[in-house]
Every structure is written in C-alpha cells, then in structure tokens.
Amino acid sequence: MADDSGWEVDPDDEWGVAVIETVGRQLRLWREAAEMRAADFAVAMGYGEDLVYKVEGGKRIPRKDYLDKADEVLDAGGHISATWEDVKKVRYPKKVRALGNLEAKAVEIGVYENNSIHGLLQTPEHARALFEAAQPLYSSDDVERMVAARMARQTVFTRDPAPSVHYVLEEAPLRRPIGGRMVWRPQLERLLEVGRMRNVHLQVMPLHCETHSGLDGRIELLKFADGTAVGRSDGAFNGRPTTDPKQLRILELRYGTIRAQALPPRESLALIEKLLGET
Structure with missing residues (x-):
C-alpha cells in the first residue's frame, strides 16, 4: 500500500x-x-x-x-x-513560505544568480537533480517536498497584474547539463519560454566579459507597491536580508552595473537558443 x-x-x-x-x-x-x-x-x-x-x-x-x-x-x-x-498554508518549509509570501507581494523582482539556474526558473526535473546532488544527501521525502515548494513559488509568473521580473544568469551554469540531456533540454526550453514573457527581462553574463561586478555572489531585490523593498546579497551585510535604504542603494547600484555588463535580453535568448541547439 x-x-x-x-x-x-x-x-x-x-x-x-x-x-x-x-x-x-x-x-x-x-x-x-x-x-x-x-x-x-x-x-x-x-x-x-x-x-x-x-x-x-x-x-x-x-x-x-x-x-x-x-x-x-x-x-x-x-x-x-x-x-x-x-x-496548504503550512505544507512547505517555513523559510520557503516566507520567501514565497514576499515574492507574491512584490511588484518588481530583480535577481542575479551566479552559480545555478534560479529557483523560479527551474523545471521540476532540474530542481530534483540539484537537490539529489546535494551533500549531505537529502531524504527522498525532503527532495519531493522541496521540489514541490519550489514549483509552487512559480505562480509569480501567472499573477495578474504580473510583477516586473529581471534576471541575470551566468553563462557557465547554462553550459552545465545537470541531470543529463533529457533533463537539460527542457530546462533550456523553459528559460526561453520565461524569457519571452512580456514582464520578464532575462539576461546572460557572458564568459568573455572582462569586467564583472557580480563576483561577490547572488543578489536578490524585491520591491513592493507601498514603496518598501527588501534585498539580499551573498557578499554584503553578512548575506542577511536588509530593508535599510542605504544598504538597498548599494545593492541596486551593484545589480544595475551587473545588468549593464550582461548581454541584452535579445542576445541572451539567442545564446540560450544556440546552447539548446548544441545539446
């Protein structure tokens, strides 16, 4: 049974x-x-x-x-x-619920992801492959719960009105076929699908970029309708979320510079299409 x-x-x-x-x-x-x-x-x-x-x-x-x-x-x-x-309000881990609640309220989401595909962009199969590769190993039960939680957060793309979403992804992780070809091709196709949404701007930081302001790690910025915001960066403020205006300005400056250094959205999608053709 x-x-x-x-x-x-x-x-x-x-x-x-x-x-x-x-x-x-x-x-x-x-x-x-x-x-x-x-x-x-x-x-x-x-x-x-x-x-x-x-x-x-x-x-x-x-x-x-x-x-x-x-x-x-x-x-x-x-x-x-x-x-x-x-x-259903408590079926996912507390930290994931808190993040999901913030994403659900945000009118603008900005993310720079430096070593993987961001969770909101992942397919279930790719997310599962990432969790199963983690050390120490997660139990099968934990893997399925985390995959389900990650997929539930993706309702942010179907909200009405939809938030303005900006992503900058590194080229290197886009070339790493996590989970094998049968998992990786649908993941690249998912990136193209999301990248073509009207409210999404998807950019790729190319490997040949000689100036790179994102070497300190991931950046996340969420802005809300009341004018407040929250941000986090691996390389600033001990990696903790911040709502301090001065600290947010630092993150916004860093994120804006990274976006300027990355490929424009059209060229970014063209690169992903090229990688898909090579897979």
Missing part, C-alpha cells in the same frame, strides 16, 4: 505543527465517530496503517488527495476536504 501521501512535520515550525496537529485530531475524531479502526481505515484509504497514525498524530502533513479520500471514506460531507485550506 502507498505510504507517501505527505511530508514530515518540521518540529521547529510552531505554526505548522499546530495546524497539522489540529487537522490530525479532526481526522481521528471523524474516524472514531464512524466506529472505524485505524487498520480498517487504512485499508479503505489504500495507505499504510503507520501513515494513518502519523497523520492523526500531527507527525505528517497530509496531501490534498489524502484528505479528499478520507472525506469520502468517512462520509464527512466535505468537512475533511475543507481542512486543505489550512494545510
């Missing part, structure tokens, strides 16, 4: 723990009200009994299909399915 419906709860995520414990308690009460043993419920659900106990004990985050099936098995009239509205 399947036993992979959901992810382990992060004990340090207090809000997440509280939500999942509450949902688990409701599931147990519904099951007991139906006078169904956990073993029988597991059989009816098509999942392992151990998973049932983990979900009811608030130790595992259930996926939507698990809640919908439980609603059907227990004839809950939609009450169990409705708990997904709470679960």
Whole structure:
C-alpha cells in the first residue's frame, strides 16, 4: 500500500505543527465517530496503517488527495476536504513560505544568480537533480517536498497584474547539463519560454566579459507597491536580508552595473537558443 501521501512535520515550525496537529485530531475524531479502526481505515484509504497514525498524530502533513479520500471514506460531507485550506498554508518549509509570501507581494523582482539556474526558473526535473546532488544527501521525502515548494513559488509568473521580473544568469551554469540531456533540454526550453514573457527581462553574463561586478555572489531585490523593498546579497551585510535604504542603494547600484555588463535580453535568448541547439 502507498505510504507517501505527505511530508514530515518540521518540529521547529510552531505554526505548522499546530495546524497539522489540529487537522490530525479532526481526522481521528471523524474516524472514531464512524466506529472505524485505524487498520480498517487504512485499508479503505489504500495507505499504510503507520501513515494513518502519523497523520492523526500531527507527525505528517497530509496531501490534498489524502484528505479528499478520507472525506469520502468517512462520509464527512466535505468537512475533511475543507481542512486543505489550512494545510496548504503550512505544507512547505517555513523559510520557503516566507520567501514565497514576499515574492507574491512584490511588484518588481530583480535577481542575479551566479552559480545555478534560479529557483523560479527551474523545471521540476532540474530542481530534483540539484537537490539529489546535494551533500549531505537529502531524504527522498525532503527532495519531493522541496521540489514541490519550489514549483509552487512559480505562480509569480501567472499573477495578474504580473510583477516586473529581471534576471541575470551566468553563462557557465547554462553550459552545465545537470541531470543529463533529457533533463537539460527542457530546462533550456523553459528559460526561453520565461524569457519571452512580456514582464520578464532575462539576461546572460557572458564568459568573455572582462569586467564583472557580480563576483561577490547572488543578489536578490524585491520591491513592493507601498514603496518598501527588501534585498539580499551573498557578499554584503553578512548575506542577511536588509530593508535599510542605504544598504538597498548599494545593492541596486551593484545589480544595475551587473545588468549593464550582461548581454541584452535579445542576445541572451539567442545564446540560450544556440546552447539548446548544441545539446
């Protein structure tokens, strides 16, 4: 029987723990009200009994299909399915949720990525290959949770109104076929797809660039409708997010210089097309 419906709860995520414990308690009460043993419920659900106990004990985050099936098995009239509205708010790691919330509110996003493809631009297969290559190794459960979280953040591209998004990527990572040809070709195609969106400006920093102001590492800048902003850089302010106007000006100056040094968007897309043809 399947036993992979959901992810382990992060004990340090207090809000997440509280939500999942509450949902688990409701599931147990519904099951007991139906006078169904956990073993029988597991059989009816098509999942392992151990998973049932983990979900009811608030130790595992259930996926939507698990809640919908439980609603059907227990004839809950939609009450169990409705708990997904709470679960989906905490199903991803706390740090990812915080970043996703900021990206969802931003009216302008600027990113310089120096050693990989930025997460918002990755295909699921490429993201999975990156996580699986990490050391120390992540568990399969953690890999799938992080891939799902990364893909969920990409709704930023389908927002209406859409934010203005600017990327500068290094040429070297674009030549590194992470995951092999069957993974890499769709990743390059995804870059072309996003790069052609009206609200996206995608640039490549060429290898032959003799002056490069991004050697201190990644830069991220998010600006919001109320005029506030937050930024972060690997090589400034201890790598921590900052909202200080003086520090933000430094990051904006550095980022603006990097954009000026990179290939223009049209030439950047042409380079990616050339790399795709060589793959």
